[in-house]
Amino acid sequence: xxxxxxxxxxxxxxxxxxxxxxxxxxxxxxxxxxxxxxxxxxxxxxxxxxxxxxxxxxxxxxxxxxxxxxxxxxxxxxxxxxxxxxxxxxxxxxxxxxxxxxxxxxxxxxxxxxxx
Amino acid sequence: xxxxxxxxxxxxxxxxxxxxxxxxxxxxxxxxxxxxxxxxxxxxxxxxxxxxxxxxxxxxxxxxxxxxxxxxxxxxxxxxxxxxxxxxxxxxxxxxxxxxxxxxxxxxxxx
Numbered sequence: 051x052x053x054x055x056x057x058x059x060x061x062x063x064x065x066x067x068x069x070x071x072x073x074x075x076x077x078x079x080x081x082x083x084x085x086x087x088x089x090x091x092x093x094x095x096x097x098x099x100x101x102x103x104x105x106x107x108x109x110x111x112x113x114x115x116x117x118x119x120x121x122x123x124x125x126x127x128x129x130x131x132x133x134x135x136x137x138x139x140x141x142x143x144x145x146x147x148x149x150x151x152x153x154x155x156x157x158x159x160x161x162x163x164x165x166x
Numbered sequence: 167x168x169x170x171x172x173x174x175x176x177x178x179x180x181x182x183x184x185x186x187x188x189x190x191x192x193x194x195x196x197x198x199x200x201x202x203x204x205x206x207x208x209x210x211x212x213x214x215x216x217x218x219x220x221x222x223x224x225x226x227x228x229x230x231x232x233x234x235x236x237x238x239x240x241x242x243x244x245x246x247x248x249x250x251x252x253x254x255x256x257x258x259x260x261x262x263x264x265x266x267x268x269x270x271x272x273x274x275x276x277x
Binding site for chain 1: 209268
C-alpha cells in the first residue's frame, strides 16, 4: 500500500514569491491534515479536512495561506506571498476518519521550504 | 481541553541502557494516545498507540508504553537502547480526529 505522497520534497524561493505544496493521501482516507513544523518543535496543525470540507482551519493564516481539497482526495497548500518566517517543513498526514477509536495518522515525508 | 506535556526536551543514554521518555496528558475525554518517532530529515512514524484496551502497549523496535489513568501519564520505555534509536519522539493525544502534539524529546544514544 502506498503511503502519503508529498511533492516537492524541497523548495527554495525568494520572499514575496508564491509557492504550492501537493499531497496525495492514502487511498480511502477521508481525513487530511496539513501541519507546519519548525526546527526543533512539534507539528502545528494548519488545516484539517473531512473529505472535501475544511472542518478546522482556525490556525491557518488566511491572509497568505490557502488550501483546497477538490473531490476529497489530494490537496494543495499555497502560500502567496511567502515570507522569511515561513521557512519550515510542511507535513501532510491522513487518517481513515470517522469516529473509530484509535484512528492513527499516517505522515508524508514533508516539504522543506526555505525562503531567502 | 486536551494537551500534552513531554517532560524532557533532551534525554541522553548509553547504548544498551534503558530508555524512559516521559509524557503527561490532560483530556476531558477518554483519550487515544500515540508515540511517534522522527529520524533526522524523515517523516513521522508511528511507534505505538493506546486506545482503551490493555494499558501496557507494545510497539515496534522493542518500545512499549504504559497508560496510567491515575497519573495521566503515558511514558515510553525500552529496556536496551540502540544507536539507531537516536531520534526525536513525540507524544500525541487524540480525540475525534484532532491530534495534539507534545513538544518532542530528542533522544541521544552514546556508544
